Amino acid sequence: MGRQLMAIHVMAIHGKSFRSDILFHVLSGRRERFQALASGNMIPGISRDDILSLRIKLPTLPEQQKIAAVLGAVDAKLAALAARQAVLVRFKAGLMQKLFSQQLRFTRDDGTAFPDWEEKRLGEVGSFKSGIGFSEDEQGGMDGTPLYKVSDMNLAGNEHQMVRAHNYVTLDQIERLKFKPIRPASLIFAKVGAAIFLERMRRAENFLIYNNMMSLTPNVSISIGFSVYLFAITRLSKFAQVGALPSYNAGDDAALKVSVPHPDEQQKIANALSAMDAKIQAVADQVTKLQTFKKGLLQQMFV
Known part of the structure; x- marks a missing residue:
C-alpha cells in the first residue's frame, strides 16, 4: 500500500505471519477486552503495551x-x-x-380505459385524528389496546404493519380516561418534530396513538393499500408548519389536494x-x- 501517515492517536499493526483482514476479525472478537482496558483511563485509550501483551491464536x-x-x-x-x-x-x-x-x-x-383521476381534498378521502395524552403513571401496561408512539415504528416487525407496542391500555383505563380507540384500518405517522421528515407511515388497526402521532382513516373512496403509496408520493412533510418544532395540523392536511383514481x-x-x-x-x-x-x-x- 506504500507509505502512509497516521495521526498521533492511531496505532498500526503489521507483520509477515498474518493477513491484516484475518487479524482484524481476531481483534474484533476481543472488543470487550479493549473497552475494559480503555475504560480505566480519564481519557479512554489503549496503549502500545496493551496491544503487545494481548495473547491471541492465529491459524x-x-x-x-x-x-x-x-x-x-x-x-x-x-x-x-x-x-x-x-x-x-x-x-x-x-x-x-x-x-x-x-x-x-x-x-x-x-382492456377498456379507467375514468380520469379525480382531484379531491384529503379530508374527502379520509379523516385525520391526533393522538392522546397519556401520563407516565398510567403507562407500562402489557395487555389491552396498543398505544403507539413514534418510537414504536422502530420495533422489529413494525416495518409496514404495526403489530407491537411498548405500551398497552386496559379496558378500565379506556373507560376511565374516556379514550376512543381507532378500530378501522388506518395509517399512522409522526405529527411533530424532526421525525415527520422521515416520511414514515405504518398501517394499524384497533389502536390508540400518543400525542406525538396522527392517523388517517380512509373512507370508501380510497383503499388502505393505495393510500400508503399515495402518501409516500405526496410527501406530507412539504406541508408541515415550520417553527421551532415542525408539526402537522389536521385541518391543513385535510385541505391538501390529491388526485385519486x-x-x-x-x-x-x-x-x-x-x-x-x-x-x-x-x-x-x-x-x-x-x-x-x-x-x-x-x-x-x-x-
Missing part, C-alpha cells in the same frame, strides 16, 4: 488464506444483494413516479407496488440471513 498463513477466501465470497454475495436491492428500490421509485403522474395507466380486465385502478396500483415491496423485502431478508451466517462463522473461527 497458519495457508489456513488464513482459505478463511479469507470464504469470507471474501460471503462479502461478494452481500455486495451483490445490496446492489440488487438498490436496483429494485430505484425501479419502484420510477414506477411510482410514472403511475402517480399518470404517464403509465392500468386498464380494466377487458377509480377504486379498481387503485387496487391494481396497490397490487403492483406491493409486489415490488415484496421483492425488495425478500432481498433484504437474504441480506439479513447472510449477515447472520457471516457473524456466526466469525464467532466459530475467532472467538
